[in-house]
Amino acid sequence: MTTVGFIGLGAMGTPMAWNLDDAGFDVVVYNRTTDHEQPFAEAGVSVADSPKHLTKRSDVVCLMVSDGDAVAEVLERDLGVLDGLDESTTVVQMSTIAYEETMAAAELVAEAGARFVDAPVSGTVGPAREGTLVGLAGGDEAVVEDVRPVLAAMCDPVVHCGGVGQGTNMKLFVNLLLGNAMNAFAEALVFGRKNGLALDDMRTVVGSGGLDCPLFAGKGAAIADDDFESRFPVDYQFKDLSLALARAGDIGVPLSQTAAAREAFSAARARGYGDEDMAAVLKPLEEMANVSVNDD
Amino acid sequence: MTTVGFIGLGAMGTPMAWNLDDAGFDVVVYNRTTDHEQPFAEAGVSVADSPKHLTKRSDVVCLMVSDGDAVAEVLERDLGVLDGLDESTTVVQMSTIAYEETMAAAELVAEAGARFVDAPVSGTVGPAREGTLVGLAGGDEAVVEDVRPVLAAMCDPVVHCGGVGQGTNMKLFVNLLLGNAMNAFAEALVFGRKNGLALDDMRTVVGSGGLDCPLFAGKGAAIADDDFESRFPVDYQFKDLSLALARAGDIGVPLSQTAAAREAFSAARARGYGDEDMAAVLKPLEEMANVSVNDD
Amino acid sequence: MTTVGFIGLGAMGTPMAWNLDDAGFDVVVYNRTTDHEQPFAEAGVSVADSPKHLTKRSDVVCLMVSDGDAVAEVLERDLGVLDGLDESTTVVQMSTIAYEETMAAAELVAEAGARFVDAPVSGTVGPAREGTLVGLAGGDEAVVEDVRPVLAAMCDPVVHCGGVGQGTNMKLFVNLLLGNAMNAFAEALVFGRKNGLALDDMRTVVGSGGLDCPLFAGKGAAIADDDFESRFPVDYQFKDLSLALARAGDIGVPLSQTAAAREAFSAARARGYGDEDMAAVLKPLEEMANVSVNDD
Amino acid sequence: MTTVGFIGLGAMGTPMAWNLDDAGFDVVVYNRTTDHEQPFAEAGVSVADSPKHLTKRSDVVCLMVSDGDAVAEVLERDLGVLDGLDESTTVVQMSTIAYEETMAAAELVAEAGARFVDAPVSGTVGPAREGTLVGLAGGDEAVVEDVRPVLAAMCDPVVHCGGVGQGTNMKLFVNLLLGNAMNAFAEALVFGRKNGLALDDMRTVVGSGGLDCPLFAGKGAAIADDDFESRFPVDYQFKDLSLALARAGDIGVPLSQTAAAREAFSAARARGYGDEDMAAVLKPLEEMANVSVNDD
Known part of the structure; x- marks a missing residue:
């Protein structure tokens, strides 16, 4: 039986680890602070006292920590x-x-003689609970296939995107599209509301045609409820668009619409909405146009 | 029984008129050139020899012609x-x-003592055939309700968007969002492909998360097939974004991302792709970045 | 001696007509309202009681009225x-x-058997007084040369830009550049001030290198004095950028930076600064970034 | 007499060091490769065999090397x-x-007990030879005043921009404005030429009004001569706009026009013009619009 070590029991990592346990893997967990380990311990899941000990016991070690510095540190x-x-x-x-952080981590792991898969996920806490995150795997085909059952416990689908680093590039791709789409929705809603259209009617129309998608349905409902509690905050979307534009500059792809989207998220940060859900990108535009999208 | 006159038997109008006939309305049709009337005549549908005669026989007169000048002329x-x-x-x-053309037509009709509904539709030939166009109705509530059965024969849903003119504004709203989303997809695909990702994988990922929608599914498939036959051409999308930006300027809504999207469609026109499907907005970017999204 | 009729005695037209008088032409003026004619009458300049009578007495008729509708009306x-x-x-x-208005006016004049020169000017009231407007002449070379002495009384230099319509196109060209440059200055100043730089230092640096120009010198001084009295208002600059982008769309030139500039002027209008000098384009950005460029 | 050490004898550094010598300072130079030191040695200027020895002999040590890594290395x-x-x-x-590199260098110098001035310059090789670079000094007022005579031998004016780091921020400010202005000129020229205007006439008009500046005069002449030999290459302007946008994101200033300008330079790089003068930013736009600005 495969033993899977899971490091990083945050909002995303915790349900992901439970899904591994539910799938019947022999799971061992580790978190930098012990409080998040407690529910696992109480349920009889093994808890390691260091990443080293977790690793020694595991066939596969999953890392789900906050950022590149945290990855470097845990390694x-x-x-x-x-x-x-x-x-x-x-x-x-x-x-x-x-x-670059992915490639650096991959090199350290390779130097230690072990195998590495780059597998960021697309999706938020809901899909993490339901095991329907989109798994974006980068690595040698044989290695990805070996760990596919592990990924499949947390993700559906699991997409093999190419060699190491291509999972990360796919994540940038999808978040670039997400940020553009979110801000397009914001511009459209403010334009429509200023024109006298009702939010409910705009949501109905968007939900009835080619643009019917979970993003617009979910964000439309949240905006209607004036609910900007963060699923994915403005700050993160801004960071991801900045990373995508930096990489686009490196590889020679001019992206003028994405650049405009990034500045819209920058405006939302500048106005103090960095911690709110990315749907708050519409707020500076509402202020500029002196209109509220969800009034009656 | 309600008699419905239908003027304008083009690619959209023809299936819309058939749907009225199928729904059991007493239909009378008119087209500026007679060849498009022929199939209706052969099937026993009444054909009028002028808009005047069609109107005299009809309770409801639907106009589905090419542009504002054609509306003015037929009136x-x-x-x-x-x-x-x-x-x-x-x-x-x-x-x-x-x-402005909508409002001018409404005024002419009101001066003649008749009632007016502004009801542009969202959707292309497929939904026109299936009767699943999104009907965007603007007008007095009572009048819209009176003609709702007529609209419902061609559209599902029919959304009452407000007074006269608001159907047109809703159309601008949805096409603004559509143009932004299409160009976002183009930028994302070129970025991803230049990064080494495969088109199929990008399509799978987009189809698996919050952005899963008919637009990206359909355009992704068309791009994979190198099929840029027009459902909705670059020229029209450019025109609609230009109209939306002109109106946004009038009502005081700055739209910097939409402005960037308009210039991307302008680039596609400048490069000679104006008649191709709006998915061709990715072609100038492919040329710029020296990459083909759908190569292997 | 050449008799020059001058129609339109506004803020620009009045000093222009005086310059014609000073240059020794036999001048006859007309204005829609008589109050602006009074100083000319008092100084012994002829005043006509209609455009027709002015025209019958003149070899050259100059039009300097508010907009295209006013040109059509006076003709x-x-x-x-x-x-x-x-x-x-x-x-x-x-x-x-x-x-299009220029071409329509030219056609009317040609049908009447007379000659036409398209000669908008670049510059504000100061250069109008000093006779240093930039004259942008479009028309047949022989005709432009014939009226060059008249133009030279008001303008220095007079640039022959091509056939009829090219004066208007040159005006769009220069105002496109002006609007971009103004908003670039606004973005740079807000960026710099938020970074802790002093406005005076930024002005000194701009005035010392490749960007040393009357625009930045003048607008920099006005911003330092918190003086946004209009020389050329935000509304006009917005209109000119909109016209330029409409024409760029027609002729197939994608202009993504200019499009971004237009939206910045749109934001200034939306925030209520449409009547202020175009330098007020920096105000929405100051509000967004929560910084004042000219504080201490 | 003040002894000035000068490290970095490249295209800029060489004339700057000569200006120090001409101004009567006791100069000692160092370059990583010895060939650039040779002319100095032949003229009797001291040449040090290491940065350490140069520093020991100098009151003031000027660094003028290629980038941040080179600064770190020489320290x-x-x-x-x-x-x-x-x-x-x-x-x-x-x-x-x-x-960040400036601040890191400043910290290293402070730890060694010495004083630090941040003094990047604005200008190219011409002003470097003539001693008319714009010196952008950041540091304590007393320290900047102490070294002002040294800076004044190379720069006119020397602007004290604030504390350490503000010289660097002023450089970003001015290059942000420069990049925007250059691309505005490019968009205007392509728009005008496609409209049928002649380059010479456009240059005359720009040179006659509020936008008359060395940048447009110089780049206009170069474009007319089809001379894209680099004074300041596309790659550097792209890098500076990227740095400015990164910092603008950090400090909360949304810059949508500058973002569009950056993508224009990105397009020029993608098309292979990265090594050409920044005026080559117009080339992708010429290709897109199918027009050559400097044809007849």
Whole structure:
């Protein structure tokens, strides 16, 4: 039976780890702070006292931590993952980090003789609970196939995007599209409302044609409820668009619409909405146009 | 039994008129050139020899012609609609025309003592055939309710968007969103492909998350097939974004992302793709970035 | 001696007409309202009681009125310019109007058998007083040369830009550049101030290098004085950028930076600064970034 | 007499060092490769065999090297500047580097007990030869005043922009404005030419009004001569706009026009013009619009 170590029990990581447990894997977890480990311990799931010990016991080690610095730390610290690695282990890096950080982590793991899969996920807490995250896997085909059952416990579908780094690039691709679409929705709603259209009617129309999608349905409902509690905050979307534009500059793809979208998220941050859900990108535009999309 | 006159038997109008016939209305049709009337005549549908005569026989007159000039002509010409109007008739203007043109047509009809509904539709030939166009109705509630059965024969849903002119504004709203979304998809695909991602994988990922919608599914498939035959051409999308930006300027809504999208469609026109499907907005970007999205 | 009729004694037209008088031409003026004619009458300059009478007495008729509708009216009204025209007269249209309006006016004048020069000017009231407006002349070379002395009394330099309509196109060209440059200055100043730089230092640096120009010197001083009294208002600059983008769309030139500039002026209008000098384009950005460029 | 060490004898550094010599300072130079030192040695100027030895002999040490990595290396290497520093020395960092790199260099120098001025320059090789670079000094007022005579030998004016780091921020400010202005000129020229205007006439008009500046005069002449030899290449302008936008995102200033300008330079790089002068930003637009600005 495959033993899966899971490091990082945050809002996303916790339900992902439970899904591994539900799928019948032998699971061992680790979190930097112990409070998030407690429910697992109470349910009889193994808890390791360091990344090193977790790694030594695991066939596959999943990392789901906050950012690239956290990935580097959990690998390189004393009693870190690298200390416990050998050639029988595969590290599956699932945190959303930069391309360069992915490649650096992959190199450290390779130097330790182990295998590496780059597997960020697309989706928020809901899909994490339901096991329907979109898994974006980058790595050698054989390695990705070996860990596919592990990924499939958390993700549906699992898409093999190419070699190491291509999972990260796919994540940038999808978040670039997401940020553009979100701000397009914001511009359209403010334009329509200023023209005298009702939010409910605009939502109905969008939900009835070629643009009918979970994003517009969900954000439309949230805006109607004046609910900007963050599923994915303005700050993160801004960061992802900035990363995408930086990479687009490096590889020679001019993206003028995406650049405009990034500045809209920058405006939302500048106006103090960085911590709110990315739907708050419409707020500076409402202020500018002196209209509220969800009034009656 | 309600008699419905239908003027304009083009690619959209023809299936819309058939749907009226199928729904059991007493239908009379007119087209500027007679060849498009022929199949109706052969099937026993009445054909009028002028808009005036069509109007005299109809309770409801639907207009589905090419543009604002054609609407003005069919109303004002000798033996035109206005010549046949009286207070028992309702004119339902379904062509996509400018807001000012809508208001001018409404005024002419009101001066003739008749009732007017502004009802452009969202959707292409497929939904026109299936009767699933999104009907965007503007007019007094009572009048819209009276003609709702007529609209429902061609459209599902029928959304009452407000007074006269609001159907047109809703059309601008939805096409603004459509143009932004299409170009966002183009930028994302070129970015992703230049990064080494495969088109199929990008389509799978987009189809698996919050952005899963008919637009991206359909355009993704068409791009994969190198099929840029027009459902809705670059030229029309460019025109609609230009109209939306002109109106946004009038009402005080700055739309920097939409402005960037308009210039992308302008680039596609400049490069000679104006007659191709709006998905061709990705072609200038492919040329710029020296990459083909659908190569292997 | 050449008799020059001058129609339109507004803020620009009045000093222009005086310059013609100072240059020794036999001048006859007309204004729709008589109050602006009074100072000329008092100084012994001829005042006509209609455009027709002015035209009958003049070799060259200059038009400097508010917009394209005013040009059409002064030509076509009862006792209008067209009523007084014959083949010995040249009409010099100096108002800033659209390309299509220029061509329509030219056609009317040609049908009356007279000659036409399209000659909008670049510059504000200061250069109008000093006779240093930039004259942008479009028309047949021989005709432009014939009226060059007249233009030279008001303008320095006079640039022959091509056939009829090219004066108008040159005006769009220069105002497109002006609007872009103004908003670039606004973005740079807000960026710099938010970074902690002092406005005076930024002005010094801009005035010391490749960007040293009257625009930045003048607008920089006005911003420092919190003086947004209009030389050229936000509304006009917005209109000119809109006209330029409409024409760019027609001729197939995608202009993504200019499109972004237009939306910045749109934001200034939306925020209520339409009547202020175009330098007020920086105000929405100051509000967004929560910084004042000219504080200490 | 003040002894000035000068490190970095490239295209800019060489004339700057000569200007120090001409101004009567006791100069000692160092370059990583010795060939650039040769002319100085032949003229009797001291040449140091390491940054350390140069520093030990100097009151003021000027750094004018290629980038932030080169600054770090010349400070920290064996026999580097830090090895020779003491509290009697002032380091004047004149290379164009990132804000964070400036602050890191300043900290290293401060830890060594010496004083630091951040003094990047604005201008190209011509002004470097003539001693008319714009010096953008950041540092404590007393320290900047102490080294002002040194800076004044190379720069006119020398602008004190604030504390350490503000020289670098002023450089970003001015290059942000420069990039916007350059691309505005490109968009205007392509628009005008496609409209049928002649380049010479457009240059005359720009040179006659509020936009008359060395940048447009110089780039206009170069474009007319089809001369895209680099004074300041597309790649550098792209890098500077990217740095400015990154910093604008950090400090909360949305810059949508600048973002559009950056993508225009990105397009020029993507099309292969990265090494050409920044005026080549017009080339992709010429290709898109199928027009050549400088044809006849």
